[in-house]
Amino acid sequence: MGLLTIGAFAKASRLSPKALRLYDDLGLLTPARTDPDTGYRFYAPAQLEQARLVAWLRRLGMPLARIREVCALDAAAAAAAVRVYWAQVEADTAARRELAAFLVDHLSWKEPAMTDLTTPALPLGIRYAALSDAGLVRESNQDTAYAGSRLLAVADGFGPTGAPASAAAVDVLRRLETDQVPAGNLLNVLEDAIERAGHAVHGVTAAPPGTGSRSGSESAPLEAGTTLTAMLFTGSQLALVHIGDSRAYLLRDGELFQITHDHTLVQQMVDEGRLSAAEAASHPQRALLLRALAGGVGGAPELRLRDARAGDRYLLCSDGLSAVVPVGDITRVLVGFAEPEQAVRDLVALANACGGPDNVSCVVAEVHAAA
Incomplete structure (x- = not known):
């Protein structure tokens, strides 16, 4: 199979052409060939696996700089890196969940509507x-x-x-x-x-x-x-x-x-x-x-x-x-x-x-x- 145009590659990888251009500029997903006259990008079918990995990691919310590091690893090391990243996400989410629960309790708390001044609290x-x-x-x-x-x-x-x-x-x-x-x-x-x-x-x-x-x-x-x-x-x-x-x-x-x-x-x-x-x-x-x-x-x-x-x-x-x-x-x-x-x-x-x-x-x- 020959090289894929950026449009065909975008469709196959589920990444938009805009995203592919960005990843090229960042050195994250470099095209197999760029036309020197038109600047048009072409991709090899073998690049689809990496492109799909990038798409999945983006869906996880992983920053681009970290995605670049993960993509440079072998499969076992990349899996470990994703595991570490997600553990961190879950810990951060748990902390925000607890803060939200505290704020709900704190903001819902009100002074008693009436206080019996004749019987002060001990x-x-x-x-x-x-x-x-x-x-x-x-x-x-x-x-x-x-x-x-x-x-x-x-x-x-x-x-x-x-x-x-x-x-x-x-x-x-x-x-x-x-x-x-x-x-x-x-x-x-x-x-x-x-x-x-x-x-x-x-x-x-x-x-x-x-x-x-x-x-x-x-x-x-x-x-x-x-x-x-x-x-x-x-x-x-x-x-x-x-x-x-x-x-x-x-x-x-x-x-x-x-x-x-x-x-x-x-x-x-x-x-x-x-x-x-x-x-x-x-x-x-x-x-x-x-x-x-x-x-x-x-x-x-x-x-x-x-x-x-x-x-x-x-x-x-x-x-x-x-x-x-x-x-x-x-x-x-x-x-x-x-x-x-x-x-x-x-x-x-x-x-x-x-x-x-x-x-x-x-x-x-x-x-x-x-x-």
Whole structure:
């Protein structure tokens, strides 16, 4: 078969002549021959496969510069590159979805239509405790747990500088204990603090990474960094920030609810219906993070606002607890504890009784009517 005109090639490849001219100018799809007098382009039938690949990648939304890189690879490497690109797209989409959900909730929230001025609301406080333990297998503890009158936080470090990474993130947030936070600016203040925490983590993870990191991502390997789950209490509201696979739970009226979403590859596969929850629990890549505070990469954290309610009990924990202790046992401890100090001791003991395969950190807090 001879050369195809640009019109015939456009029809066969499902690319417009305009697109073909653009790809020629960019060196992405060079014609087999260009008439020196008329500038008319001719294509070889063998170029159809590459043209169709370009068309498919454009439908994925892949930038032209990246398409050029993919087209230069062999089939196996190109498939891997497409897999990496799509994992990144899905992670970015998930972050935007969570932001949209937050904005809907935030913009839908309204002040009560009427306030009974004769019966002022009782001020609320929290009783709290934090405990972190290396577990029974790991040589060192890369977790950091903190509980104060306004801030609750758990960070699970990973990689060769995981311990200083988790400590740096929580240390930045601890400054919020003494900062004055306007009620209507709570989330903005927390978002700024998280940005500073990210810079602090980058500062301790910027050295050339070693091997043996806990987690990573298909889109960008996370060699060292930390998860972070934290709550900032103002007396009437709690602002929640979350990134990674540490968790926050709420115990209300005897029922335990997970109020964070794991930023892991396995959880994404569950969300997409590719894995069941039971399969995810034993999946070999269940600790593979898609988002964390990490040097140079990491993704966006979740930010949410919750109304404080007397009697609510909150648990923040690393996956050293949630990955090994059944939810029913966690609920039993949180329902039955008299004081937060006893609850965190019992939860850590449960994790170690299950083999203690990882560092385990717990923060327990109860909202109560202040005296």
